[in-house]
Amino acid sequence: MIIGNLKLGKNLIQSFDILKKSQLALKKDVAEYKFYGQMECRISQENFLSSFKKNFFTLLMLSLLKESGIKNEKIISYGKIIILLRQIVTSVDNILDDERKGIIFIEGMDNLIVESSLINLVAQDLLTKEITKLESDRMEKKASRILLEKIYSIAKGESLRRRSLYEKYPHKEYIIENIHGPIGGELLEISLTVPMVLEENNLKLNAFREGLFKIGMSLQALDDFFDMEEDYEKNNINLSTGDYIEKYNISEEKIDFKNLEKEFVESYMNKVINEAYEGFDILKSNGFPLSEKDGKYILRKLFIIRGLEDYIEYIK
Template sequence: MKNQAGAILMAYEPWAQAFAIQRQTVQRFHQTCATVLGDSCPLNPLQPEQLSLQRNLFSTLFIMATKAAGVALDVLPLYAMINQCLRVQVTGCDNLLDDEYKSVIPFSLSGSGTRFRSVLTIMTGDTVLANLILEEVASGRMNLVNAQQLLAASLAVLIPSGIEEHEEESSIKEPVPPVEIILQQVHPRKTGLLFEAPIRLVGKMQIADLSRSQHISEALSKFGVGCQILDDLKDVADDLYHRKYNIVISQAWHGNNEAEKQQIAAFLQSDETYEQAKDIAARLTTAHQQDSLNYAGQYFHQAAQIFCQYFPDFKTLQASALGSLVQNSIMSERNTTEIRVMP
């Protein structure tokens, strides 16, 4: 099924073009990182899976969306590189915030420590971005004012999502917000804004068609919310343990099952173990999971409708293939639930 979905997308010319640009971007980014780091921290060779469609699914979508928003083909590689820099910075931050490690730059470091790897990921991404913009200025393709605008815009499109993470970590809001708040405020800021960041960035640089970009940006935001809901489904135990907002936990907390609510309340008020979080997560009713899947399906369907309108010749076939790959990318590791996330 995954191979078939990939073949469908690769037969779609705008996707194939965007994927080719993304593969070149990954290779260029790796080479630039190696140059920037020099002998201080060598890199391992780029592996084939780092160039795979599955590893570059969302970045390819963002490139295709950027072109559909009216950005000229000759500047797409530049913005693909900028997106790659932002991607590694966000991943490095997520690693630190979530106490995990996902590798996006293959550092050749001895030992099993992860915190400095995450810090170095952020530092390297920022340096590559700065050098990239300096090259554009030196070549005459960009003036100093535009370079300053681009640096400011790159930071501005990421900060709102980070502030939501900060509020969540600081428990500024209620411990378990209702589902409506999750869908209308939390997930749109936490993930929706990150997904629409590439389009907001070119919008701030005034190189996109506003009549198209605002709709594509909306679709990417909805797509991102749908992805976050799927992420919630596979991360119930993790999110409970780390006191993070999760739509499944919200449904249990605000639902009619008093036993579920008491279990969550007891956990949040104590220093329970991760194993206990897993036990509670396993006992939450399947109705919450199905409701969450339905919410995800609604957001993906809304996004697909806009994609079909603003992506050239993008039809239900391509939308379904994209949905299948998204499901596999997000949920396959720890959740085998089957769902059609696109029509």
């Protein structure tokens, strides 16, 4: 077992089975388009251990939905929504980074931007159909609108990262509220947006959302530390850089990114890790079977994925 906690391990394995069913159901939906002959929905045949590494947060979302008392049939639909949201975000990243990743691909298009744009239209169409299927007649049909508003908030937060927008480097409090809130906290919790709207008065789900927000903020802060030099070169605002500027009263161009003071690294890492623990504690206190040992294990894996093996010592 990849995690010693038997209840959590069982929960994640059950979520893995639901994920596979969601993927297969989505593949059938994609096959209904007339141009399916040119389109492929790639379903990986990976085992649980491989999926745990690649799809940890998707498995976590499905596990939280299950722990919230939602029936498996509906979780399968929510799983499709989560996959489609990931595809939309990935397609945007593909355009920005000149890459070709995801689960849906369209052959015969030489222009990556055109392919990614069309894939996004397909994903949005499938997303709307799935949400409509889940909404009852008594509902106000508002889930898609709220989801779009959430996506807009994330996009706006991303746009505020441009350094050229600011005469002086913004304070870390501004970065946390206006940039990290959307691209960190909201980006992680967005998978629960539709269930939050449709599963009315589910108190557990709302609490889990709060925990995910904190974990998302922590991980974005961790990414910023890892990307300090890269963000400087790309003229992006970075929380770790902002924190360093305020602590040492230094201009950004004078920072030696490869030789940061040990006291700064230790202080920053402790704040990042503590915020993640706060998020894990919220999940645990609302019934999710996550022990302190499990939280440390997950953090270590996330550090390794981000290339931060040298900083695992700060996870205590």
